[in-house]
Amino acid sequence: MSAVDTLAEQGFEQLSIQRIAGGFASIVAVHDTTLGPALGGVRIRKYATDDLAAADALRLARAMTFKAALAGLPLGGGKSVINADPHDDKSVEMLEAHGRHVAAFGGRYIPGADMGTGPADLAVIGRHAPRVSSDRRDPSPYTARGVVASIETVSNRLAGNGIGHNGLDGLRVAVQGIGNVGLGIVEQLTARGARVTVADPDPRRVALAVEAHGATATTLDEVLLADVDVVCPAGPGLTVTEAVAGSLRARAVVGAANNMLAGPGVGATLAARGIVHVPDFVSNAGGLISCAAEVGGEDEFVGRVDRIGAVVDEILHQAAVTGSDPDTAAVALARKRIDAARVAA
Known part of the structure; x- marks a missing residue:
């Protein structure tokens, strides 16, 4: 198209x-x-x-x-x-x-x-654009924080279904991409007891994650198919293909990368296999929340980042109730809010 x-x-x-x-x-x-x-x-x-x-x-x-x-x-x-x-x-x-x-x-x-x-x-x-964000604060740590909150919510839901355990302690997570956001995810996960496997095209980033945060290194070809509880794409998008979705060993996909799924049918494939998928535009919203707070002059916004976990829970519940995949449930909820604002205008 x-x-x-x-x-x-x-x-x-x-x-x-x-x-x-x-x-x-x-x-x-x-x-x-x-x-x-x-x-x-x-x-x-x-x-x-x-x-x-x-x-x-x-x-x-x-x-x-x-x-x-x-x-x-x-x-x-x-x-x-x-x-x-x-x-x-x-x-x-x-x-x-x-x-x-x-x-x-x-x-x-x-x-x-x-x-x-x-x-x-x-x-x-910003010398030319009338307004910019992120010129005074790096949003990456808040993107990472929201992703970790999403992973914790998914871990708790899996535990409620008899798979795994509550919280992050001992959770096995594979992170693909160790840029600013990916490294923040690794840091926050390992600080809370998660066991993290990492891969990145840049060996220096991998070395930093291993040496500074105790992560385990693997290859880019293997990271998404690792024997873990959660896979977390945190680099370029379109990495979760139909082939990857059909071969995943993890029970959940929760990432920071925009447009993680390579095609519209991938979400359905994950759902059919019983693999929990959190839409990336939900899990990685922490950076946007930080940027919005910067534009609006708001100082207290971290609580809103932490509430991303509750939004994830709501969307996964709606997906289960309606028999749809989480992407469909999330888009439907977003459109409902946008349509309501359009009618009210």
Whole structure:
């Protein structure tokens, strides 16, 4: 499906693509602003084509809409992508040009940190964009905190079904991807007694997780199929394919990666095998909550991050009651909140 077809079929408000400094594609997608301005991160990543970069921006923006609605935030969903290598290509000129592109949205899209960007980058973008988030606070620790709260909720539900045990102590978790968020997940899990297996393309990150937090290393080919209780994708998306879903040994998939599932049928495959799946736009909402608090000048927001576990419990309960998979249940609940706001407007 082309980006234009996706735009129409899934109700996007706007997609803008500009060629910026260095010839790189700057892409901004706004999905829905019913609840408020669209807030979403700036992702700098090298894609094979600009079409693939635009498709990723659209997928991510749509997920942000549902994420904000389920987190109870007065925000819509958006995302921006720069198709470039964050290590070799990123420059002040690139970031400023992207900031000018964002400025053309007049505040309807608020950028934040994401893969390939951090607070210093958002400060540069903020020289031109009317509002930014993440320029003063790294949202990664709060994303990790929400994922860990989600894992704990799932562990407790599995224990209630006679599988495993309550809490995190002794829980076996495999984390795929040890970037800022993934390392935070490993740190928080091991601090609470979980036994964590890790894999990442960068051996230095793996070494840090092993040496600093007592994790066990494995390979990228094996990490999602490890003999553990929970697998936690925390790198790029689309890693849980039909083949992976059919071969998982874990009893649950709870991750930080956006768009973990590689296709619409993967969730049904997991459900058919009795594997609990928490939609990523629920479990990884802690970073968005942090960004929203920064934009709104709110200091006390950690409690809202911790309540992600309760949202997970509600969604899994609804999925069980309705006989649907958790993705379907979560999207239905998010749409209900958005539709209610649209009617009230």
